[in-house]
Amino acid sequence: MKRTDKAEKISITLPPDMLNIIREKVKDGAYASTSEVIREAMRLWQKQEEEHHARIVAIRTRLEQSAHSGEPVLLDAAFEKLEQFHQQHISTPGYEKL
Numbered sequence: 001m002k003r004t005d006k007a008e009k010i011s012i013t014l015p016p017d018m019l020n021i022i023r024e025k026v027k028d029g030a031y032a033s034t035s036e037v038i039r040e041a042m043r044l045w046q047k048q049e050e051e052h053h054a055r056i057v058a059i060r061t062r063l064e065q066s067a068h069s070g071e072p073v074l075l076d077a078a079f080e081k082l083e084q085f086h087q088q089h090i091s092t093p094g095y096e097k098l
Contacts, residue, residue: 012038022034022037025037027092
């Protein structure tokens with residue numbers, strides 16, 4: 001992957017256990033450099049953040065749709081309706097108990 005923008009050198013502080021893992025990955029040949037490990041970690045973090053943002057947007061959209069979907073139903077009434085539906089379903093011809 002060719003980058004056309006300039007990279008900027010930064011300094012970060014990591015706990016010894018993280019630094020050891022990075023060094024082992026470079027030593028084992030999984031990555032060419034410590035910078036490559038950090039770049040990969042940043043790509044994964046960015047992807048995770050994008051997915052999290054998409055989930056939040058989807059939840060907000062569903063909540064908004066739900067808020068405008070009609071009159072609210074009391075929980076007891078909803079369960080009563082489900083029970084009626086279930087009883088109708090199991091009394092239909094061809095219903096098989098599992």
